[in-house]
Amino acid sequence: MKTHVTHLWDVKLIPMPEDVPEWRVSDAETDALISALAAQHAAQLDVPAACAGDTVFCAAGQNLADRTVMIYPGRNMPGAEAAEEALVGAKVGETVKTELCGSPATLTVQRVVRLQPATIDDALITGEGIDGVATVDAYRRYIREKTEQENRSFSARSLSAAFRQQLIERSEYAVDEEEREAWLETSARELFDMYLQEGIDPHIPEDGTEFLTDEQAIEQFKEKLRPQYLARAMNRAFCLSHGITMGPKEAEIYSGSDLSPDMAEDTFYESKTWDLLYEIAMERLEGEE
Amino acid sequence: MIIQATAENFDALLNTEYAVVDCYGDFCGACVVLEPIYHAAAADLAGISFIEINLTQNWQIAERFGIDAMPTLLFFRNGKEVHRVEGSMDRAELNRHIAQMLYN
Structure with missing residues (x-):
């Protein structure tokens, strides 16, 4: 050349x-990463009626090819905002007339699931199977260093x-x-x-x-x-x-x-x-x- | 909960009513950006299988689905691909794509 x-x-x-x-990852961001782990291991609890933050499993009938449809109150999923609002307070077995994606929909509540974040303890951390990381303190250091x-x-x-x-x-x-x-x-x-x-x-x-x-x-x-x-x-x-x-x-x-x-x-x-x-x-x- | 897939167990994991697959790769900056957003959605939205697959290690999946960008999100209903999107995104955008899989 x-x-x-x-x-x-x-x-x-x-x-x-x-x-x-x-x-760099701050202490607050590290806390958020720990909370995210707790959420990832959340238990699914069946509850009788829906509130914001729950997952509502519904039968939607023939309009949606008889599929189960999940509505997530409080998340503002595009097209499902009206249904999310209509289902707050709905009980298992109840049928609610609302709309989905601008079309009328009849939703029958089959199940309401509430996620309960796991308690972060040494046993849960050990279960993650990360080499050399068996305690909550060790996980804090590990996740901070990894993210950084x-x-x-x-x-x-x-x-x-x-x-x-x-x-x-x-x-x-x-x-x-x-x-x-x-x-x-x-x-x-x-x-x-x-x-x-x-x-x-x-x-x-x-x-x-x-x-x-x-x-x-x-x-x-x-x-x-x-x-x-x-x-x-x-x-x-x-x-x-x-x-x-x-x-x-x-x-x-x-x-x-x-x-x-x-x-x-x-x-x-x-x-x-x-x-x-x-x-x-x-x-x-x-x-x- | 996120499920890590390989080329071997991929089809079995799709045997569910709703599944989203994050196809990521090594040395992919946009994949790193998407990861916590994807994990947060997985931790929040019950009833959907959230799957991840490393295309660098499972290139057969990239070939099979004609994936030429990373990350690519694939959306499946009863094992059939119904939607896909390429690139990183924020949570609102991810929700929009998930809603498309659920309600259309």
């Missing part, structure tokens, strides 16, 4: 964006995308225009063929109503691909700055998926860049503690 980065922006200089999602790990991983993905965009924009390049145009032309034609092979019509315009000619469609692809050209050079420079190069073994693996040597190289460097940025993002998030 003749086009190359003349100055690679230092990722350490990129400030943390303000909109990175919070990944998931949150941090999620935040790191969005952060690494922001870092990559900044690296592309802030780095400086020596651009070989001839090479850029040749790459855009080849890649756009490859994309055009790929669309056809996948059964997607590449002649459909992004805007406007008239179908594109082959050449117009290829021009449209070229414009879509243009921002990726500098990203290729940045990916390569970023990997090299971290001592990562594509050797014969990697070339074999990446070309094995029917990619041209150029595309295999691009895919390799892009994938490694994402991996590196993800690691950097995870470290930065941990450093924010």
